Amino acid sequence: MSNKNIPEDGPGYNRRRFIENAGKTIIASGIIGASLNNDAEAQTPAGTGSKKTSDAIKVELPPIHAPSEKQDKWPAISPPAKRVGYALVGLGNLTLAELLPAFAECKYSKVVALVSGSPDKAKKVAEQYGIAEKNIYNYQNYDSISKNPEIDAVYIVLPNSMHKEYTIRAAKAGKHVLCEKPMANSSAEAQEMIDACKKAGKKLMIAYRIQYEPHNRLAMQWTREKKFGQVKVINSINVQNSGAPPQWRLDKELAGGGSLPDIGLYCSNTNRFLLGEEPHTVLASMYSTPNDPRFKEVEETVMFQMFFPSGAVANNLCSYGVHDSKHYRCYADNGGWFGLDPAFAYHGLKMEVSQTQGDIEMKQNPSKGEKNQFALEIDHFSECVMDNKTPYTPGEEGLQDHKVLEAIYESAKTGKPVKLERIEKLDAFRGSPPTES
Template identity: 55%
Template sequence: MSDNQLNLNPEEPACDASRRQFINHAGRGLVAIGVTGGLLGAVSAEAASTGTAASLWPQGSGPTDVQLPEINAKTEPKSAGVPNPRPVDQRVGYAVVGLGHLSLEEILPALSQSKKSKLAALVSGSPDKMQKIARQYGIKPENCYSYATYDKLKDNKEVDVIYIVLPNSMHMEYTVRGAKAGKHILCEKPMATSSKECEKMIEACEKAGRKLMIAYRIQYEPMNRKVQELVRNKTYGQTKMIEAMNCQNQGDPNQWRQKKALAGGGSLPDVGLYCLNTVRFLLGEEPSEVTAQVYSTPGDPRFKEVEENVTFTLRFPSGVLANCATGYGSYNAKRYRVYSETGWIQMDPAFTYHGLKLERANADQEGTENKAQVNIGEKNQFALEMDHFSECVKENKRPYTPGEEGLQDQRIMEAIYQSAKDGKPVKLPAVAKQDAFRGSPPVASK
């Protein structure tokens, strides 16, 4: 078959010669295509007949990124491009501890989309469920652990990081044990149920020479990072106020989130924490004072042990006031709006796993309001946070959201509860440095 018959461009760049050669010789592998399916079969047949398998798939180090030429007109939307994940043997191995909703619905699928991370092991108290999940994700039986055999992870060289996705009250124990096993720790938020527990977690990881990161996915998500950029660049002038709300209607009163011994609190540490942490993330400064109220519907079995609603106001040294609200018994709302001198910036929804929406508005010189939606491609938030941590592990960098970031939130939440209890504002220690508790910023994902 000739080039003309294949409609090949005779002026195609020389760098694509291997592709032309493949197409010209692919006919020899048509039988293999029928047997194995697709072009891989043709490659296998060609390699087998010419003895060039080693040259087709060279072993060893070297660049692995692939670039493809643009094939659409300039008027067409650009594709996301080739993902170019790291080779599997170069990715950081994760052991996921706890196989509940978050792990099965978000974290394990995210590991399949990660570029620098991979699932290496599972830890669960349910052997039957773990066996099914292990089969789904190709995890070897010897890489499946119970809570009793958790410490044996120290002998597993395939595991670099332990991702703790357990009830809040268990975070401290499994972080300390994981650090002693010589593994880096990624821990779900809230970091723990008290500031003392947070301090013990930080101390254990420092003593073991291991990294500790808290899974604040919002701080790695592109749209929220765009809001941070707009705020800090004073795009619409000085920020004056922020409103943030995160509410949901809880169901089963017997789930662990409704038990104080396991959760440490109700709506505040679970979903209200997003409001608190995101406001701090956007501004880069720490609040100097907090005022709060707590209320739970009398007789509602869901709130026998933990609170239903919390409202709190954060006062910042710059003069910004942030009014935040969170609840466990009202219809879903997950949004915030930043009010500045000449415009506002809004995320609604802001805290969900998918479907985020960013809008902004400002007035022109004639006083006409201009409102626009900011379109930024959606990325998997869990994959982004895990790949950031993997990069920190590989390059020995301090994570952007280390244990100290989680400790600061815990201290502020304790002040929120104290203010609600005493019915008066609570002063917070002064922190002058911007981003005082954060580490190396995440590298923008390509």
């Protein structure tokens, strides 16, 4: 267990409550948890059973638009009893503002349980979303989810330092795991999570929503197909202006670092996703404003370059100390560039393309329409659980990101380039691609 309370109640966290509860928490998660885990191992772990994506129901309607126009699409949707049941672990901002509403747009997924350290809040949320009170858990009795057949998977939405513990406990309880990024606080922790899920025979996916979002997937397709020629340079920026402490993202023990693992990870992971390649070298520098209380423990700004086998170079900037901006551009060698601005936000992503034909430059904003990124990633994991497929962004994808981040930190510390293992295979760590909707 971490020696800090789980700060799911907003930007701050209550140290006094942790001290008051630390003893009973350790006892519960150690002695009681071990007993429950033994019970779970003695049983057949709860799974989806007969749930399959082929059970989804599709309604057919005649077209109302001319053949030249964009047509309406009516997805196949599983009935509630056939959907994968999730326990949401952590009721902070992301869960309340994004995840719970996203389940309303899911085709194969439903929320059946909550895990929270705040009983009053959990009860209110359960009432809001029609979740049975018996399916509310806390961090002490978390392991008893093993006895609940309604729960097929957990979605871990906790501070980074908590990811390893609650992933391992979920795997031992016989549940599949969808975990928020960054996967953990280190590559060593990430490997432990992978090993635990493999030992339990459970799937592990890291919630890289960008890799499921339609516009980003189109940018990936254009990169791979060389639509505008060979992409040689990617410029990626993800910056925001962090509020004052206390908040867990400014606490190194809870967050593992500052802007780099939180928002710089989007740059690193998206570069890898677009190219399908793994960097063989990184070069980085880091800066924090002196005497700014926000950056007493974690870094403010990181600038880093990634060098890929194809010759592509990615220039990246992440920061906690400037006005919000999130965008990237892919520069190709045959008269065009493309990207997204904004690129990494939860909503409102906008694609931009510039192409030269003779002495004319044409700029466009192609759109595939907005889709809920969280619903897309959750449903992909549910499809993998139901049809026994490897997720597109499995634990190994998260592990590779940690190796890259650790190399970036080392380069920033030494001021020298850092080499990584050279990997020539494309999409070396990704599993089954998501169903294009």
